[in-house]
Amino acid sequence: xxxxxxxxxxxxxxxxxxxxxxxxxxxxxxxxxxxxxxxxxxxxxxxxxxxxxxxxxxxxxxxxxxxxxxxxxxxxxxxxxxxxxxxxxxxxxxxxxxxxxxxxxxxxxxxxxxxxxxxxxxxxxxxxxxxxxxxxxxxxxxxxxxxxxxxxxxxxxxxxxxxxxxxxxxxxxxxxxxxxxxxxxxxxxxxxxxxxxxxxxxxxxxxxxxxxxxxxxxxxxxxxxxxxxxxxxxxxxxxxxxxxxxxxxxxxxxxxxxxxxxxxxxxxxxxxxxxxxxxxxxxxxxxxxxxxxxxxxxxxxxxxxxxxxxxxxxxxxxxxxxxxxxxxxxxxxxxxxxxxxxxxxxxxxxxxxxxxxxxxxxxxxxxxxxxxxxxxxxxxxxxxxxxxxxxxxxxxxxxxxxxxxxxxxxxxxxxxxxxxxxxxxxxxxxxxxxxxxxxxxxxxxxxxxxxxxxxxxxxxxxxxxxxxxxxxxxxxxxxxxxxxxxxxxxxxxxxxxx
Amino acid sequence: xxxxxxxxxxxxxxxxxxxxxxxxxxxxxxxxxxxxxxxxxxxxxxxxxxxxxxxxxxxxxxxxxxxxxxxxxxxxxxxxxxxxxxxxxxxxxxxxxxxxxxxxxxxxxxxxxxxxxxxxxxxxxxxxxxxxxxxxxxxxxxxxxxxxxxxxxxxxxxxxxxxxxxxxxxxxxxxxxxxxxxxxxxxxxxxxxxxxxxxxxxxxxxxxxxxxxxxxxxxxxxxxxxxxxxxxxxxxxxxxxxxxxxxxxxxxxxxxxxxxxxxxxxxxxxxxxxxxxxxxxxxxxxxxxxxxxxxxxxxxxxxxxxxxxxxxxxxxxxxxxxxxxxxxxxxxxxxxxxxxxxxxxxxxxxxxxxxxxxxxxxxxxxxxxxxxxxxxxxxxxxxxxxxxxxxxxxxxxxxxxxxxxxxxxxxxxxxxx
Numbered sequence: 001x002x003x004x005x006x007x008x009x010x011x012x013x014x015x016x017x018x019x020x021x022x023x024x025x026x027x028x029x030x031x032x033x034x035x036x037x038x039x040x041x042x043x044x045x046x047x048x049x050x051x052x053x054x055x056x057x058x059x060x061x062x063x064x065x066x067x068x069x070x071x072x073x074x075x076x077x078x079x080x081x082x083x084x085x086x087x088x089x090x091x092x093x094x095x096x097x098x099x100x101x102x103x104x105x106x107x108x109x110x111x112x113x114x115x116x117x118x119x120x121x122x123x124x125x126x127x128x129x130x131x132x133x134x135x136x137x138x139x140x141x142x143x144x145x146x147x148x149x150x151x152x153x154x155x156x157x158x159x160x161x162x163x164x165x166x167x168x169x170x171x172x173x174x175x176x177x178x179x180x181x182x183x184x185x186x187x188x189x190x191x192x193x194x195x196x197x198x199x200x201x202x203x204x205x206x207x208x209x210x211x212x213x214x215x216x217x218x219x220x221x222x223x224x225x226x227x228x229x230x231x232x233x234x235x236x237x238x239x240x241x242x243x244x245x246x247x248x249x250x251x252x253x254x255x256x257x258x259x260x261x262x263x264x265x266x267x268x269x270x271x272x273x274x275x276x277x278x279x280x281x282x283x284x285x286x287x288x289x290x291x292x293x294x295x296x297x298x299x300x301x302x303x304x305x306x307x308x309x310x311x312x313x314x315x316x317x318x319x320x321x322x323x324x325x326x327x328x329x330x331x332x333x334x335x336x337x338x339x340x341x342x343x344x345x346x347x348x349x350x351x352x353x354x355x356x357x358x359x360x361x362x363x364x365x366x367x368x369x370x371x372x373x374x375x376x377x378x379x380x381x382x383x384x385x386x387x388x389x390x391x392x393x394x395x396x397x398x399x400x401x402x403x404x405x406x407x408x409x410x411x412x413x414x415x416x417x418x419x420x421x422x423x424x425x426x427x428x429x430x431x432x433x434x435x436x437x438x439x440x441x442x443x444x445x446x447x448x449x450x451x452x453x454x455x456x457x458x459x460x461x462x463x464x465x466x467x468x469x470x471x472x473x474x475x476x477x478x479x480x481x482x483x484x485x486x487x488x489x490x491x492x493x494x495x496x497x498x
Numbered sequence: 499x500x501x502x503x504x505x506x507x508x509x510x511x512x513x514x515x516x517x518x519x520x521x522x523x524x525x526x527x528x529x530x531x532x533x534x535x536x537x538x539x540x541x542x543x544x545x546x547x548x549x550x551x552x553x554x555x556x557x558x559x560x561x562x563x564x565x566x567x568x569x570x571x572x573x574x575x576x577x578x579x580x581x582x583x584x585x586x587x588x589x590x591x592x593x594x595x596x597x598x599x600x601x602x603x604x605x606x607x608x609x610x611x612x613x614x615x616x617x618x619x620x621x622x623x624x625x626x627x628x629x630x631x632x633x634x635x636x637x638x639x640x641x642x643x644x645x646x647x648x649x650x651x652x653x654x655x656x657x658x659x660x661x662x663x664x665x666x667x668x669x670x671x672x673x674x675x676x677x678x679x680x681x682x683x684x685x686x687x688x689x690x691x692x693x694x695x696x697x698x699x700x701x702x703x704x705x706x707x708x709x710x711x712x713x714x715x716x717x718x719x720x721x722x723x724x725x726x727x728x729x730x731x732x733x734x735x736x737x738x739x740x741x742x743x744x745x746x747x748x749x750x751x752x753x754x755x756x757x758x759x760x761x762x763x764x765x766x767x768x769x770x771x772x773x774x775x776x777x778x779x780x781x782x783x784x785x786x787x788x789x790x791x792x793x794x795x796x797x798x799x800x801x802x803x804x805x806x807x808x809x810x811x812x813x814x815x816x817x818x819x820x821x822x823x824x825x826x827x828x829x830x831x832x833x834x835x836x837x838x839x840x841x842x843x844x845x846x847x848x849x850x851x852x853x854x855x856x857x858x859x860x861x862x863x864x865x866x867x868x869x870x871x872x873x874x875x876x877x878x879x880x881x882x883x884x885x886x887x888x889x890x891x892x893x894x895x896x897x898x899x900x901x902x903x904x905x906x907x908x909x910x911x912x913x914x915x
Binding site: 115116117118119140161162164168169172173175176185189191193195196197198199200201202203204205206207208210211212216228229230231251252254255256257258259296297298299300302303304356357358359360385388389390423424425426427428429430431432436440443444447448449450451452454455457458459470471 | 637639661885
């Protein structure tokens with residue numbers, strides 16, 4: 001995999017390893033300080049497995065005071081710190097540095113309070129996303145953002161990355177479902193932003209911290225909103241003869257005033273691959289296949305499904321099936337959720353991209369991707385969260401062939417640049433991390449980036465917290481790696497990715 | 499600032515009020531002020547300019563001429579406008595496509611001048627006050643997709659874009675929302691728009707008791723009938739509503755249900771059963787009356803022409819009752835919005851002692867207050883916004899990172915910021 005420049009290694013820190021280990025061993029239980037290479041190995045990468053680096057030391061604090069004291073120590077001694085939650089992130093946000101203390105938050109794994117009166121859950125950050133829903137579902141509640149890795153990803157990581165999911169259009173991403181956090185700044189300051197009330201006083205630091213990818217503080221407690229589960233959920237599976245028809249259908253559904261809970265489009269290549277893989281009963285002759293889902297009360301859902309049906313027919317739909325039961329609805333989704341592993345069958349490796357585009361540009365962007373696919377001579381399949389404009393092209397290649405890998409990376413960068421060109425964004429939900437760092441100058445100019453860096457410096461003057469992530473070290477718009485899957489195996493093969 | 503003259507050209511730096519109509523002019527003004535360390539008051543349509551601390555600014559930057567819709571894509575659910583664009587103009591454009599600003603911006607005109615003035619989009623973002631749909635759709639900040647602005651050095655910066663999913667870099671949209679013009683001058687704003695519901699109705703429950711009202715509201719918000727508004731007006735204000743289907747005067751709880759026609763009727767019916775209401779206990783407002791009722795609410799019309807001071811208190815719903823019981827004296831008028839989480843409370847008289855009491859009570863109950871309207875004599879010395887020392891320190895740093903010479907609305911939120 002391509003090399004990526006990381007912050008300069010501080011040799012004086014490397015030479016003080018033993019002292020750092022023993023110093024931190026006095027701040028926290030020495031058993032929670034890992035320094036042997038065998039202990040460090042599991043932490044050398046996250047969900048972006050193309051990049052690996054052993055940290056200097058791994059620390060596993062158990063209380064907010066310990067987090068604070070470690071950060072204070074590291075700040076005073078100019079030691080870099082990389083925070084890590086569940087390590088499932090796809091953009092390399094918790095990739096260690098050779099001279100860093102990797103702060104693994106795994107011991108913050110308890111739900112602290114379920115408060116139905118205020119409809120919120122207060123939890124430690126390393127509780128998984130799905131565990132929150134599990135904790136409240138017996139009372140008919142759930143936590144709305146549902147990143148595909150929700151079975152394993154931590155809520156603290158969700159906050160750091162502002163994770164989305166397939167329901168973002170209607171329910172928003174993490175930032176819209178968050179009420180408060182407790183955070184420790186690099187100088188050891190412990191503070192709370194937000195709480196159980198809907199808004200809080202002064203500048204919106206909660207909003208600033210959300211999606212800051214571990215560069216501004218370490219999250220030690222999270223308060224999220226929970227919602228009452230909808231009474232009924234129904235989905236329609238619709239085939240279209242052209243991508244344009246599918247795109248027009250999306251635009252019209254939204255223009256008609258229906259906001260679906262989820263709306264997914266797959267192109268022909270992916271529909272076929274998925275259907276072969278999961279036998280989902282998809283219309284494989286269609287150029288585009290759409291799943292549109294509505295939730296709410298019975299009358300509401302019926303009304304919206306009917307409207308969607310009419311709009312689909314008007315836009316030349318070639319097939320249309322409405323789920324008659326929850327089982328059937330889940331079957332519609334089962335195929336979609338198997339889309340990524342299905343690609344793993346088609347080629348030795350695939351790279352998953354994560355761009356955002358205006359919904360109306362779907363046909364144009366897919367045409368460009370097809371053109372690029374021919375140019376680079378690599379097959380590609382496309383999955384699209386049509387509701388919120390989040391496009392995931394899956395580029396297939398062979399990592400054992402260096403030329404193929406390079407072509408894939410170039411192809412991927414071209415796609416993201418095109419997303420920005422049509423008014424979209426470099427990343428919709430995976431974060432910038434190291435993966436898209438060098439592409440930041442496609443979206444921002446020097447002044448924009450400088451303003452962001454000034455905020456970083458204001459809160460972390462020595463740039464010790466997760467340095468080398470998000471912002472380019474060299475202002476060169478180089479093309480670097482993407483989510484790389486070899487032989488159909490990701491770092492966490494059992495976590496669904498969609 | 500009354501003595502300041504209004505001049506049309508922004509490029510004559512001897513003037514006290516700049517009224518630019520291009521971004522280039524704004525940049526030039528800010529660069530000049532930065533160079534000479536001249537404090538600037540940022541002003542829009544004067545609808546909320548009285549909210550905030552008194553501060554000294556040598557010049558005023560009036561953005562009311564910097565207006566207009568740049569790009570509106572109904573099917574992409576966004577509108578991109580210049581910051582000085584009136585909310586009314588935006589709402590008019592959206593209406594043609596059956597869309598709306600779902601966060602229901604408050605119209606403070608009734609409160610401050612006795613007539614409607616919903617202000618500019620820049621002002622609405624700068625204040626981040628959302629209306630009754632807050633608990634369902636979020637606040638203004640949740641609808642700001644992207645912006646372009648000028649920082650305190652005169653540099654044009656941007657963040658976000660026009661798509662809903664975007665995690666590229668720090669989310670500066672959030673930190674600028676509710677920053678009262680102290681960090682960056684917004685120039686262009688991309689804001690999410692949403693379809694107007696097909697219809698909406700309101701369940702009005704006759705009830706003068708706040709405790710019972712909070713029970714109703716709590717139960718409704720935890721129900722799958724999915725309400726989009728929940729208010730309580732006690733007796734004093736309940737009498738102010740004159741609507742055909744409002745069959746009583748006095749205290750009332752109002753719960754709004756929106757969506758397709760059939761579904762709204764079904765949910766209203768179900769909600770009344772879930773709340774165990776008997777027939778003569780409630781009435782239902784149709785969509786026309788519903789619009790009137792909730793407009794009056796978002797416009798704070800019950801406080802129109804009131805001479806009292808007005809405080810906005812936000813607390814977790816579980817704390818609302820206690821906060822009201824502790825603060826309420828006979829001479830207080832208040833109503834509750836956001837399904838129980840927002841209290842608008844009027845005080846005939848405020849003094850440092852009362853204010854410090856309010857501060858203590860809201861803080862102890864995990865909330866905060868903002869002084870919205872306050873008598874001039876007391877304004878200079880009162881804490882308009884609350885903050886704790888740690889957040890003050892962080893705020894100072896953030897202020898410096900955007901506006902190093904403190905030229906934008908210095909002191910409007912806090913001394914020294």
